[in-house]
Structure formats: C-alpha cells, structure tokens
Amino acid sequence: MRQILTSAQLRAAERHIFDTRPDVDLMSLAAREVARVTDLVEPTGKVIVAVGPGNNGGDGLFAAALLAEHRPVLLWLVNGRAHEEGLIAAVVAGAQEVDAVSAIGALADCAVVIDAFTGLGSRPGLPPQVATFAAACEAQAVQVVAVDLPSGLDADLGRVSTSFQATHTVTFAAPKPCHVQQPAAARCGRIHIADIGLDIQETNQRIAEEADIAGWWPSPDEGSDKYSRGVVTLDTGSESYPGAALLSCAGALHAGAGMVRYTGRAPSGLILSRFPSVVIGDGRAEATVLGSGWGDTDNAASRVEWAKLHNLPAVVDADALYSLPRGRLDGWLLTPHAGELARLLGCTRAHVEAEPLACVREVSRTSGAAVLLKGATQYVAEPSGRVTLAVRGPAWTARAGSGDVLAGICGALLAAGLPAWKAGVMGASIQAITAGRNPGPYTPDELSARMPSTIAELVGQPSSVSPT
Numbered sequence: 001m002r003q004i005l006t007s008a009q010l011r012a013a014e015r016h017i018f019d020t021r022p023d024v025d026l027m028s029l030a031a032r033e034v035a036r037v038t039d040l041v042e043p044t045g046k047v048i049v050a051v052g053p054g055n056n057g058g059d060g061l062f063a064a065a066l067l068a069e070h071r072p073v074l075l076w077l078v079n080g081r082a083h084e085e086g087l088i089a090a091v092v093a094g095a096q097e098v099d100a101v102s103a104i105g106a107l108a109d110c111a112v113v114i115d116a117f118t119g120l121g122s123r124p125g126l127p128p129q130v131a132t133f134a135a136a137c138e139a140q141a142v143q144v145v146a147v148d149l150p151s152g153l154d155a156d157l158g159r160v161s162t163s164f165q166a167t168h169t170v171t172f173a174a175p176k177p178c179h180v181q182q183p184a185a186a187r188c189g190r191i192h193i194a195d196i197g198l199d200i201q202e203t204n205q206r207i208a209e210e211a212d213i214a215g216w217w218p219s220p221d222e223g224s225d226k227y228s229r230g231v232v233t234l235d236t237g238s239e240s241y242p243g244a245a246l247l248s249c250a251g252a253l254h255a256g257a258g259m260v261r262y263t264g265r266a267p268s269g270l271i272l273s274r275f276p277s278v279v280i281g282d283g284r285a286e287a288t289v290l291g292s293g294w295g296d297t298d299n300a301a302s303r304v305e306w307a308k309l310h311n312l313p314a315v316v317d318a319d320a321l322y323s324l325p326r327g328r329l330d331g332w333l334l335t336p337h338a339g340e341l342a343r344l345l346g347c348t349r350a351h352v353e354a355e356p357l358a359c360v361r362e363v364s365r366t367s368g369a370a371v372l373l374k375g376a377t378q379y380v381a382e383p384s385g386r387v388t389l390a391v392r393g394p395a396w397t398a399r400a401g402s403g404d405v406l407a408g409i410c411g412a413l414l415a416a417g418l419p420a421w422k423a424g425v426m427g428a429s430i431q432a433i434t435a436g437r438n439p440g441p442y443t444p445d446e447l448s449a450r451m452p453s454t455i456a457e458l459v460g461q462p463s464s465v466s467p468t
C-alpha cells in the first residue's frame with residue numbers, strides 16, 4: 001500500500017527534515033534520481049532540460065550537472081532565471097545554455113527531454129512558449145522525463161490542462177493525486193517513486209499495489225470447506241436482463257466463492273446450463289449481491305430491505321442503489337459508477353467527475369457503507385473518510401457487463417469475510433490486474449474466466465507434494 005500525499009503534506013514532510021536533519025540535501029538526492037532514470041531511459045545522446053524558475057528547475061539543473069559529465073546537455077532557462085547554485089553546477093559540468101528556438105530545433109536529434117519547468121508549485125496550464133515546446137516533444141515522440149510531475153498539471157488534482165506528456169515521471173517520497181487519478185495519471189507515463197529520506201505519515205488516501213492484493217487474497221487451506229470459504233447469494237438479473245445474472249455468477253465463481261446461490265428472476269435453466277455448480281434458491285449465506293440487471297422493478301426496496309432485516313452484508317449495484325434502506329449500512333458495499341453516484345447525491349455526473357473524492361466520501365459518510373466508485377480510477381471510500389484506490393488497469397474493461405462481473409467478485413470476497421472496503425479494493429483490483437495481463441477486447445465473462453490463473457500467479461502457492 002502506498003500513501004498518497006498532497007503537495008501540502010509533502011512540503012510538511014520536507015520541512016520536518018529541514019528542521020531535524022539540516023545536513024540532508026534533498027535537492028541533490030532528487031537530482032541524482034532524475035539523472036539515474038534519464039540514463040536508464042536512454043543511456044547516450046543529447047539531453048535537453050527545460051528549466052523553470054523554482055526548485056523544480058533546481059532539481060533539473062543538478063541532474064543536468066550529473067549528466068553533463070558523460071553526455072551533451074542543453075539548458076533552456078524558460079524564464080531567463082533559475083536556481084543559482086544549480087545553474088553554476090550545470091554550466092561548470094559542461095551543460096550549454098540555449099534559447100527557446102534552439103531548444104525546439106534541437107529536438108530532432110535529442111535522446112531525452114527533462115521537464116523541470118514546474119513541480120509542486122505548478123499552476124494548471126503552460127505559458128505559450130512552453131506549451132509549444134511540450135507539443136513539439138509529443139509530436140516528435142521524444143522521451144520526456146518529468147521531474148516530480150509533468151509541468152502544467154496540478155499536483156493535487158486528477159484533472160488535466162495543457163501539460164507535458166511524460167514517458168517517465170520521477171516523483172519523490174510518495175505519489176501525489178495527479179500521479180494516480182485519471183485522466184492526469186495518463187500524462188505521467190511510467191512513475192518512478194524515489195526515496196529521498198522523507199518520513200511519510202499515514203494519510204487518509206492511499207493506493208493498493210499488486211502485492212497487497214496477493215497478500216490479502218483468501219486462499220483455502222486444508223481445513224477449508226465450501227461453507228468456510230463463504231456462500232454468496234446473487235439476487236441479480238431479470239427476465240429483461242438475464243445476462244447480468246450470468247455475469248455476476250461468473251464473477252463470484254471465478255473469484256473463488258465456496259458456494260454461489262442464485263435467487264434472482266432470470267430463468268434457472270439458463271444459469272445452470274452455463275454454471276452447473278450454482279445452487280438455485282435461498283439458503284444460508286454470508287453475503288448477497290443485489291441490483292445488477294434488475295432494470296425497473298417495483299419491489300426493489302423490499303428486496304434490499306430483506307438483506308438488512310437478515311443482517312446479510314450486501315453488495316448493492318446498479319438499480320438497487322436507489323432503494324437503500326434506512327439506517328446505517330455497516331459492512332455493506334455500494335458499487336456505483338459516476339452517473340449512479342451523481343443520482344445518489346442529486347448532482348451532475350460532471351460534478352462527480354470533477355470532485356470524485358469528495359463525492360465518494362460523502363455517500364460513504366452518510367450511508368455508513370463502503371463505496372466503490374467505478375471508472376478509469378476506482379476509489380473505495382470508508383465512512384471514516386479514508387479512501388483507497390484500486391490497482392490501476394487498462395481501459396479494455398470499459399465495456400458493458402464489466403460492472404456486473406465486478407459485483408459478483410466483490411460478493412464472493414464479502415462472503416469470504418473480508419471487510420467491505422477491502423472486498424471493493426480487491427474486486428476492482430483483480431479485474432484490473434487480469435485485464436492488464438490479458439490485454440485485448442475480451443468480453444467481461446471471458447476476462448473473468450482468466451481471473452483464476454491471475455489469482456494463482458499472485459498467491460503463488462506451490463504444490464506441497466514435491467516430485468520424487
């Protein structure tokens with residue numbers, strides 16, 4: 001798990017080092033990592049550094065000083081002024097100053113551009129000359145190493161404005177919101193998180209990693225049986241949308257549910273012809289999934305209320321989201337996409353997209369449930385205000401039916417006894433990781449059938465019977 005820091009939190013961690021360890025030179029440590037990554041990206045050839053007026057430019061200049069020892073380096077001082085000691089160090093090492101026109105001209109035979117215009121102090125957007133340079137880098141497919149973040153983004157937001165398109169971003173101590181929230185994250189390229197010795201405190205925003213999902217996955221052991229692994233009841237699908245029932249079954253079964261019971265309105269013959277291990281009808285269960293593919297139904301409220309009355313933790317998806325029972329929904333998981341979250345809040349989808357964190361936190365706080373906001377970035381909020389982002393995946397999963405599979409996966413994990421927030425993070429992550437390992441237009445059910453091998457690889461359980 002990685003803590004996500006806002007620019008203010010990062011600056012506070014920096015101040016703490018300045019106060020307690022005045023001997024530590026953070027800028028040199030940062031510059032060393034920028035130079036190292038630049039050499040990794042392209043070990044030889046000309047480097048152009050776009051240098052801004054602040055400390056981001058300072059990092060770039062000290063990196064230039066290290067690189068100029070063994071390769072040609074050009075410096076474009078965008079504002080005509082720059083970090084004084086950094087500039088002296090770079091020039092002494094052999095870096096050469098150029099103006100804007102020469103910098104753009106030099107792109108034709110340049111190996112790497114270092115974007116050291118602005119970082120944590122970045123206001124959204126770029127001045128025209130820098131925007132032209134950034135566009136030329138993109139048009140000529142030059143590798144761009146951004147220092148801290150692609151200049152033009154706001155460190156604390158997932159929104160985009162005119163910015164560099166980095167192929168690599170070297171950031172310090174921890175990711176900031178712009179590195180992990182789409183669409184900004186896509187401007188950062190590959191993220192390198194450099195440890196520069198800052199003390200990172202726990203924050204209420206973090207991002208899960210593959211290793212977390214592997215470590216949390218509920219693998220069966222010798223003492224397991226179908227009940228101990230968790231029984232999930234799926235009240236999903238309808239006569240109009242029978243496919244949703246099949247998709248949620250696929251999700252729950254391929255995530256490893258001990259038993260899947262089906263109590264929805266889709267024809268039981270259809271379910272059994274695809275998934276013969278599903279048990280039709282009600283019975284003992286540890287969790288339920290409600291709403292996927294219900295369509296307009298007049299008894300939604302009573303079906304959701306039923307789960308509350310029976311104290312059954314529920315994954316509430318799609319049409320069931322608008323029939324939440326009264327009272328706190330402790331242990332429940334709501335799985336809206338941005339449009340559904342907007343309807344729950346009585347605001348526009350555009351507002352949810354602009355303020356995803358505030359919106360997902362609000363619904364979790366008021367309902368008492370964990371809330372998984374689905375989309376290009378998947379956020380899971382808890383009533384305490386803590387938000388965990390799922391592991392990022394490719395956009396191949398952005399298609400009808402992925403959400404129905406996801407609800408089934410989350411139901412299986414809830415039934416296995418995981419807390420609702422973790423079931424949400426793990427469900428969204430395992431779908432994303434599987435899509436990342438199987439790129440292509442697989443249908444949601446085909447992709448779910450590949451989940452078991454992803455899970456097996458992640459948990460890496462060797463056979464205990466060794467060959468003779």
Ligand SMILES: NC(=O)C1=CN([C@@H]2O[C@H](COP(=O)(O)OP(=O)(O)OC[C@H]3O[C@@H](n4cnc5c(N)ncnc54)[C@H](O)[C@@H]3O)[C@@H](O)[C@H]2O)[C@@H](O)CC1
Pocket residue numbers: 010011013014026027030052053054055056057059117118119120121122123124125126127147148152172196
């Ligand atoms: N805070 C920390 O812990 C560390 C910070 N370091 C570096 O310091 C950076 C932050 O430095 P600063 O606070 O000096 O801020 P920046 O260097 O990011 O930018 C500030 C300067 O850029 C100008 N500027 C900002 N946005 C602009 C825009 N859109 N158009 C035109 N000009 C714009 C501002 O007016 C100001 O002069 C970090 O990103 C990082 O690179 C590192 O040296 C290591 C540690």
Ligand SMILES: Nc1ncnc2c1ncn2[C@@H]1O[C@H](COP(=O)(O)OP(=O)(O)O)[C@@H](O)[C@H]1O
Pocket residue numbers: 318337374375376377378393394395396397398399400401402403404405406431
């Ligand atoms: N750009 C994207 N990149 C990655 N995953 C996405 C993207 N957009 C949507 N998804 C995923 O696709 C699924 C869509 O869910 P949902 O809208 O409920 O679909 P449906 O109701 O048709 O099943 C979710 O799992 C979501 O996280």
Ligand SMILES: [K+]
Pocket residue numbers: 056115116117118119146147148149150151
């Ligand atoms: K930058």
